[in-house]
Amino acid sequence: MSNYFSMEAFDYDDIQLVPNKGIIKSRRDADTSVMFGNRAFKIPVVPANMASVIDEKLAVWLARNGYYYVMHRFEPEKRIPFIKMMHDKGVFASISVGIKDSEYHFIDQLAKEDLHPEYITIDVAHGYSVFVIKMIHYIKDKLPDSFLTVGNVATPEAVRELENEGADATKVGVGPGKACITKLKTGFGTGGWQLAALRMCSKVARKPLIADGGIRHNGDIAKSVRFGANMVMIGSMLAGHEESPGNVIKIDGKTYKQYWGSASEVQKGAYRNVEGKQMLVPYRGSIKDTLQEMQEDLQSAISYAGGRDLNAIKLVDYVIVKNTIMDGDY
Ligand SMILES: NC(=O)C1=CN([C@@H]2O[C@H](COP(=O)(O)OP(=O)(O)OC[C@H]3O[C@@H](n4cnc5c(N)ncnc54)[C@H](OP(=O)(O)O)[C@@H]3O)[C@@H](O)[C@H]2O)C=CC1
Numbered sequence: 001m002s003n004y005f006s007m008e009a010f011d012y013d014d015i016q017l018v019p020n021k022g023i024i025k026s027r028r029d030a031d032t033s034v035m036f037g038n039r040a041f042k043i044p045v046v047p048a049n050m051a052s053v054i055d056e057k058l059a060v061w062l063a064r065n066g067y068y069y070v071m072h073r074f075e076p077e078k079r080i081p082f083i084k085m086m087h088d089k090g091v092f093a094s095i096s097v098g099i100k101d102s103e104y105h106f107i108d109q110l111a112k113e114d115l116h117p118e119y120i121t122i123d124v125a126h127g128y129s130v131f132v133i134k135m136i137h138y139i140k141d142k143l144p145d146s147f148l149t150v151g152n153v154a155t156p157e158a159v160r161e162l163e164n165e166g167a168d169a170t171k172v173g174v175g176p177g178k179a180c181i182t183k184l185k186t187g188f189g190t191g192g193w194q195l196a197a198l199r200m201c202s203k204v205a206r207k208p209l210i211a212d213g214g215i216r217h218n219g220d221i222a223k224s225v226r227f228g229a230n231m232v233m234i235g236s237m238l239a240g241h242e243e244s245p246g247n248v249i250k251i252d253g254k255t256y257k258q259y260w261g262s263a264s265e266v267q268k269g270a271y272r273n274v275e276g277k278q279m280l281v282p283y284r285g286s287i288k289d290t291l292q293e294m295q296e297d298l299q300s301a302i303s304y305a306g307g308r309d310l311n312a313i314k315l316v317d318y319v320i321v322k323n324t325i326m327d328g329d330y
């Protein structure tokens, strides 16, 4: 049993990374690429697998342009045509599955049709569960070549056990999301200490970790990498774009887009076990520009870290400055 009482609790806004001597002439020389599975991607950022963040069209664009993506699972009948469409276009297929009985039939169908998505993510609220482990075994038996990410979890125990049961990567973050009300409705999760939870998990992880939820500034991506993330999943900051699925809403001359939680009433179509809400996020133009800016900011971060690639960020010192640093910045 871990002793979480003695744990240092901190979150993104409580931390600053400490600069090292720079060794590159230009930030353009900093390499932000990352391996995930057996593919290299431009940046360690993946849009959240939520129906308000990604759709088929955006998935094609991301895959074609060197970004990792995970398609959501909320239109289950579209997943097989989606995999076929991605493979016809010559790009990788990355899908999500749940753990209900019907999902076992879906995995059977993939195996029967000889359809092998390159990436599968088991996507449930409470990933440290015997029923998730059962699904890991099933997928690994039927589709052993798919790279399997499993989430979401909050603790090192969960990461270690899911890895031992066959997960190729784990996803950390229960309750830190912008559209999340898990912490309010259940009292559980990593809300307010997501970065510390990531740090604890990274101490035991032997396989890649995805930090999921709570990213509010581009610098939080570098902080996630510092504390052990191989990939960073982002919802609200990537939901307000031209390409994002939500409707455009205009209020008092300002433009917004809808962003809703996967466990919200909007997504579920019923008010049952609701742990998410719908909200508006500012409209931000094209996602291409936002991803480009994230890459440039990461290049700067690598330069401050005194290196040439993301590995440099993993080694930097940090200081816990507790919340006051953001005063006046918003
Ligand atoms: N990262 C996060 O903090 C969170 C993310 N989400 C997202 O919302 C979506 C819906 O998630 P989820 O509700 O798991 O999806 P589903 O309802 O599709 O699947 C969860 C399955 O696990 C069972 N279950 C048992 N205990 C729990 C529990 N504590 N929470 C949830 N399910 C439980 C459910 O049964 P039954 O419904 O009968 O209980 C159901 O069969 C996912 O995309 C998930 O990632 C949701 C909440 C938190």
Ligand SMILES: Nc1nc2c(ncn2[C@@H]2O[C@H](COP(=O)(O)O)[C@@H](O)[C@H]2O)c(=O)[nH]1
Binding pocket: 048, 049, 050, 152, 173, 174, 175, 176, 177, 178, 179, 180, 181, 182, 183, 212, 213, 214, 215, 233, 234, 235, 236, 237, 260, 261, 262, 263, 264, 275, 276, 277
């Ligand atoms: N508790 C809930 N968490 C949710 C819900 N829908 C999605 N999520 C999680 O949030 C992140 C995105 O977080 P953000 O801070 O970047 O906006 C996403 O990847 C899920 O893990 C929900 O309804 N409830």
